[in-house]
Amino acid sequence: MTNTKDRGQNIAALRRLAPYLRPVRARMIGSGTAVLASMVCGLTIPLVVQRILDGPVADGDTSGLGWLIAAVGALGAGEALFFFIRRRLISGPSTRIEAELRDDLYRHLQRLPISFHDRWQSGQLLSRAVSDLSTLRRFIAFAFIFLIVNSLTLVLGLVVLFVLDPVLGTISTLCSLPLVLISTLYESKYAVLARRAQDQNGDLATTVEESVLGIRVLKAFGRGPHLAGTFAAQARELRRTELRKVHVIGLLWAAIIMLPEIAIGGHLLYGAFAITDGTMTLGTMVAAVAVATYLRWPTDSIGWLLAESNQAATAAIRYWEVRDAPVTITDPDRPRRLPSATGHLRFDHVHFAYPGSDGETLRGVTLDVRPGETVALVGATGSGKTTLTALVGRLADVTSGRVTIDGVDVRDLELARLREVVATAFEEPVLFSASVRENIALGGGADVTEDDVRQALRVASATEFVENLPWGLDTRIGEQGLSLSGGQRQRLALARAVVGRPSVLVLDDPLSALDVHTEAEVEQALRSVLRDVTALVVAHRPSTVQLADRVALLSGGRIAAVGTHSELLATNPEYRALLSTLDDERSEVVA
Numbered sequence: 001m002t003n004t005k006d007r008g009q010n011i012a013a014l015r016r017l018a019p020y021l022r023p024v025r026a027r028m029i030g031s032g033t034a035v036l037a038s039m040v041c042g043l044t045i046p047l048v049v050q051r052i053l054d055g056p057v058a059d060g061d062t063s064g065l066g067w068l069i070a071a072v073g074a075l076g077a078g079e080a081l082f083f084f085i086r087r088r089l090i091s092g093p094s095t096r097i098e099a100e101l102r103d104d105l106y107r108h109l110q111r112l113p114i115s116f117h118d119r120w121q122s123g124q125l126l127s128r129a130v131s132d133l134s135t136l137r138r139f140i141a142f143a144f145i146f147l148i149v150n151s152l153t154l155v156l157g158l159v160v161l162f163v164l165d166p167v168l169g170t171i172s173t174l175c176s177l178p179l180v181l182i183s184t185l186y187e188s189k190y191a192v193l194a195r196r197a198q199d200q201n202g203d204l205a206t207t208v209e210e211s212v213l214g215i216r217v218l219k220a221f222g223r224g225p226h227l228a229g230t231f232a233a234q235a236r237e238l239r240r241t242e243l244r245k246v247h248v249i250g251l252l253w254a255a256i257i258m259l260p261e262i263a264i265g266g267h268l269l270y271g272a273f274a275i276t277d278g279t280m281t282l283g284t285m286v287a288a289v290a291v292a293t294y295l296r297w298p299t300d301s302i303g304w305l306l307a308e309s310n311q312a313a314t315a316a317i318r319y320w321e322v323r324d325a326p327v328t329i330t331d332p333d334r335p336r337r338l339p340s341a342t343g344h345l346r347f348d349h350v351h352f353a354y355p356g357s358d359g360e361t362l363r364g365v366t367l368d369v370r371p372g373e374t375v376a377l378v379g380a381t382g383s384g385k386t387t388l389t390a391l392v393g394r395l396a397d398v399t400s401g402r403v404t405i406d407g408v409d410v411r412d413l414e415l416a417r418l419r420e421v422v423a424t425a426f427e428e429p430v431l432f433s434a435s436v437r438e439n440i441a442l443g444g445g446a447d448v449t450e451d452d453v454r455q456a457l458r459v460a461s462a463t464e465f466v467e468n469l470p471w472g473l474d475t476r477i478g479e480q481g482l483s484l485s486g487g488q489r490q491r492l493a494l495a496r497a498v499v500g501r502p503s504v505l506v507l508d509d510p511l512s513a514l515d516v517h518t519e520a521e522v523e524q525a526l527r528s529v530l531r532d533v534t535a536l537v538v539a540h541r542p543s544t545v546q547l548a549d550r551v552a553l554l555s556g557g558r559i560a561a562v563g564t565h566s567e568l569l570a571t572n573p574e575y576r577a578l579l580s581t582l583d584d585e586r587s588e589v590v591a
């Protein structure tokens with residue numbers, strides 16, 4: 001029952017690839033036909049050999065031998081030529097399909113909400129985007145076609161054997177039948193192991209990725225050997241699964257290899273008696289053995305091809321698991337226009353709960369940030385500041401209530417338009433493996449000019465250090481900008497946020513990695529930016545609070561108080577207490 005269900009699931013996952021195959025089906029059919037033609041050539045050679053043995057050799061008359069030898073040569077050349085044509089025809093389509101599948105996966109990953117990425121390990125996504133898709137390419141280019149062609153060749157070969165001699169045909173057919181039974185038995189076992197191995201590959205990729213990204217932490221805490229132990233254990237697990245796969249497929253192979261040998265043995269035994277009795281010619285027996293030998297590859301390969309197909313089905317299932325993940329943050333059906341945003345940002349009775357969590361993180365936040373105003377968001381750690389800021393650019397959607405810009409619910413705006421209006425700089429300034437210019441331009445869409453980039457650098461007080469980089473704006477910064485200091489990365493992230501001249505700027509503790517001197521510089525620059533935009537700034541330190549016109553205190557999932565820094569200091573004990581801990585942390589850091 002389960003087998004049938006699994007097989008159904010496997011086939012369904014592979015059938016869903018049909019739209020990708022359709023545009024290249026002519027080439028695929030051409031490739032299949034070429035390989036079939038190649039095999040027909042191969043299968044015909046034994047029949048010519050039969051003619052040679054039963055004709056010129058038996059009669060002692062070599063007059064027609066030349067043509068027959070030429071025919072063998074031509075068939076051999078045809079076999080090779082058709083095989084070559086197959087390869088030429090299929091390599092383009094299979095790599096094209098792989099690229100399209102990969103493109104679509106990547107595009108989908110970009111559209112999936114942050115909640116999806118929170119749940120999924122990046123290594124699992126990586127292994128699906130890389131190794132699973134290579135498995136699918138191999139399947140399309142090879143296993144898929146050969147599974148069909150080899151089965152056809154097997155049937156064709158059996159027909160030839162029947163024509164040569166019905167008994168020989170029956171012997172080979174009887175030896176082929178157990179193949180079906182063995183393959184069915186083995187298939188479900190192998191499918192489970194294939195899935196396990198592919199998942200374990202993903203886990204391994206996650207460990208490698210995390211340890212590379214976190215290499216500083218691991219070194220600083222001397223935890224490298226510990227993680228190496230974890231990695232080795234995972235690698236051993238994977239090896240065990242691979243060995244079990246080899247064991248299962250080994251049994252199948254042993255059976256599959258044995259069957260054609262038994263058939264050949266049967267042919268020789270029967271043929272020897274039949275020739276002695278005079279009911280069979282030597283040429284027929286040699287031809288039959290040659291055909292049976294030729295059928296060894298189509299038969300032997302079935303096990304391997306089934307393994308490849310199984311692996312491909314697992315890869316397809318894993319691929320569709322990601323592609324089927326719903327895109328929950330989408331463009332509205334009827335987007336509203338926001339011609340020129342003034343940047344009036346409002347949170348209106350906003351509630352938010354993380355999927356799967358027991359309680360709400362935000363329980364009715366109402367906050368008004370007027371055009372051009374800067375509001376600092378202050379709250380204890382874990383109070384929901386980052387969560388609240390994520391709702392502005394729709395990195396997550398409110399559970400209830402609404403966030404509006406100039407009176408328009410952010411969910412009613414086209415996402416592209418919303419993200420033009422709203423720019424965010426995160427606490428962790430992630431930079432990409434690209435030039436400084438490209439990293440900054442990323443924040444402003446396609447029409448960012450050189451002047452925009454330079455202006456953004458000035459605002460973020462980054463001009464000087466960028467000019468001092470070996471190739472200035474063209475300097476490639478490493479993965480995550482690892483070759484830059486924390487403060488430099490943060491300033492580039494800031495430049496990236498302001499380059500598109502957004503109306504609403506969301507800054508999640510943008511000054512956390514700056515030293516006192518640089519902080520003062522960036523703060524000064526920020527003041528000038530903040531004059532022109534509406535800004536919501538998560539503040540972890542008193543100096544950031546000073547940048548704001550007003551301060552909002554987030555506590556218990558609500559805005560507990562709003563006022564100027566000095567008002568809140570004077571009137572709100574919770575704010576005072578919070579600020580004093582921030583002050584303490586700050587002085588500890590400075591000390």
Ligand SMILES: Nc1ncnc2c1ncn2[C@@H]1O[C@H](COP(=O)(O)OP(=O)(O)OP(=O)(O)O)[C@@H](O)[C@H]1O
Nearest residue numbers: 118354357361379380381382383384385386387388
């Ligand atoms: N992806 C998530 N899934 C479930 N819960 C989450 C997720 N991200 C954050 N939380 C929880 O939501 C709460 C608020 O987190 P958030 O990061 O918004 O707080 P914060 O005020 O920004 O904290 P900090 O000042 O430490 O940066 C925390 O209890 C946190 O554990």
